[in-house]
Amino acid sequence: MSVVIIGAGQAGLQLADSLRTEGYDGKIEVIGEEFGVPYQRPPLSKDYLAPGKEAAPLPLRGPSFFLDKHITLHAGVRALTVDRPERTVKTTEGMLEYDHLVFATGARNRMLSCPGALLPGVHGLKTLSDAEALHMALPAARNIVIIGAGFIGLEFAAAALAHGCNVTVLEFAPRPMGRALTPVMSEWFAGALRSQGISLRLDEGIERFEPGTDGRVAAAISTSGASYPADLVLVGIGVQPNDTLARDSGIETSNGIVVDETLRTADPAILAIGDCANFPSAHSLGNLRLESVQNATDQGRHAARTILGTESPYNALPWFWSTQGPYKLQMAGIPQPNDDILILGDQSEAKFSVLCFRQGILAAVESVNNAADHMAARKLLSAGTAITRNLVESEGFTLKAATREVSLVSPVP
Numbered sequence: 001m002s003v004v005i006i007g008a009g010q011a012g013l014q015l016a017d018s019l020r021t022e023g024y025d026g027k028i029e030v031i032g033e034e035f036g037v038p039y040q041r042p043p044l045s046k047d048y049l050a051p052g053k054e055a056a057p058l059p060l061r062g063p064s065f066f067l068d069k070h071i072t073l074h075a076g077v078r079a080l081t082v083d084r085p086e087r088t089v090k091t092t093e094g095m096l097e098y099d100h101l102v103f104a105t106g107a108r109n110r111m112l113s114c115p116g117a118l119l120p121g122v123h124g125l126k127t128l129s130d131a132e133a134l135h136m137a138l139p140a141a142r143n144i145v146i147i148g149a150g151f152i153g154l155e156f157a158a159a160a161l162a163h164g165c166n167v168t169v170l171e172f173a174p175r176p177m178g179r180a181l182t183p184v185m186s187e188w189f190a191g192a193l194r195s196q197g198i199s200l201r202l203d204e205g206i207e208r209f210e211p212g213t214d215g216r217v218a219a220a221i222s223t224s225g226a227s228y229p230a231d232l233v234l235v236g237i238g239v240q241p242n243d244t245l246a247r248d249s250g251i252e253t254s255n256g257i258v259v260d261e262t263l264r265t266a267d268p269a270i271l272a273i274g275d276c277a278n279f280p281s282a283h284s285l286g287n288l289r290l291e292s293v294q295n296a297t298d299q300g301r302h303a304a305r306t307i308l309g310t311e312s313p314y315n316a317l318p319w320f321w322s323t324q325g326p327y328k329l330q331m332a333g334i335p336q337p338n339d340d341i342l343i344l345g346d347q348s349e350a351k352f353s354v355l356c357f358r359q360g361i362l363a364a365v366e367s368v369n370n371a372a373d374h375m376a377a378r379k380l381l382s383a384g385t386a387i388t389r390n391l392v393e394s395e396g397f398t399l400k401a402a403t404r405e406v407s408l409v410s411p412v413p
């Protein structure tokens with residue numbers, strides 16, 4: 001038997017690892033278009049860019065992983081086409097046969113198409129080489145413009161601030177991190193970013209970039225007509241799933257590769273996991289595509305069990321973190337627009353949590369600098385314990401205490 005995994009990132013390597021842990025002794029081949037040792041992406045927008053930090057990538061697995069586990073890594077190799085009837089993958093290196101094929105192809109940065117978007121000095125941040133370029137450029141930069149107030153843009157804003165730069169963030173939407181956060185948390189971050197000295201321009205998009213006499217980017221002109229000086233620009237306007245290869249092989253795609261609750265596509269020999277997969281989630285109101293380490297690793301583990309014959313549904317609790325200078329944001333569950341909100345802790349001290357109730361039961365928690373609340377929320381939400389708003393409002397309640405006093409809570413019916 002042989003498993004071919006396209007994508008040597010967080011999800012692909014977790015799957016390879018878990019297959020061995022679960023006792024699979026067939027052939028495992030991982031195809032990865034990036035050269036070198038597969039690495040972790042989260043530090044690229046955090047520690048990797050901090051002033052005075054050595055720029056060293058963090059490998060996803062130890063040096064002897066592939067040898068010890070008998071896993072073949074085809075690094076610097078791109079999967080080109082999939083022949084489903086023949087069960088083969090054509091790559092830049094040759095042909096591979098599979099019994100099971102897994103797309104773990106991740107996502108690519110959405111690109112700007114406005115005038116000047118390709119000027120030198122305009123960067124994206126997805127890969128190690130993107131981070132290397134930014135690591136080199138940051139110490140000499142003065143005026144930085146960031147397009148997009150999402151997680152990557154704001155993590156980069158914190159790094160730029162730490163380098164002593166003037167930072168302007170242009171965000172087309174009315175609030176930062178608006179796709180993922182509750183309005184109350186977005187608003188708190190807007191205030192916190194501004195009080196740190198970041199110029200956060202909401203409801204303002206990018207119109208064009210203008211070059212200086214040296215041909216490099218020199219200014220960003222916004223949709224309001226304002227001109228912001230810029231010797232370095234970061235574009236962080238989200239990602240698109242790498243699903244073209246799957247689509248071209250006749251697999252259904254819709255904002256990612258569509259899979260069922262076991263992470264299989266409609267072709268039972270083909271699965272999709274991580275950033276590229278669109279899956280049904282019990283934690284959301286419908287299908288979901290998540291861009292997080294948790295989702296990639298949990299789906300990698302689950303896909304291994306699916307390949308080995310377990311038919312259980314994937315229902316891991318989504319959780320996520322983002323570190324933005326002094327603020328550690330952690331989320332458990334997925335807030336929905338109509339959730340009933342309650343704030344625990346002290347917003348003025350930058351240590352608090354936003355609790356989201358759905359039909360009276362706790363369904364998601366966002367925390368700032370409050371790891372205890374986050375860890376407790378993960379425990380309670382994963383266990384499916386029914387924490388009501390009344391209970392949270394009772395004297396002396398804390399999420400951490402609730403994890404110990406199981407008699408207080410009952411499982412969600």
Ligand SMILES: Cc1cc2nc3c(=O)[nH]c(=O)nc-3n(C[C@H](O)[C@H](O)[C@H](O)COP(=O)(O)OP(=O)(O)OC[C@H]3O[C@@H](n4cnc5c(N)ncnc54)[C@H](O)[C@@H]3O)c2cc1C
Binds near residue numbers: 104125245
């Ligand atoms: C800068 C940055 C910071 C982040 N910070 C956080 C964070 O703080 N917290 C968090 O939870 N998540 C964070 N993330 C997101 C997290 O890293 C991703 O969700 C996770 O890496 C997804 O794993 P994946 O395996 O699905 O995709 P990836 O890890 O991106 O791996 C996919 C791989 O597939 C390769 N590939 C694609 N097509 C082909 C092909 N045809 N042939 C061969 N190879 C191919 C790609 O080149 C890529 O290497 C961050 C991401 C970035 C970029």
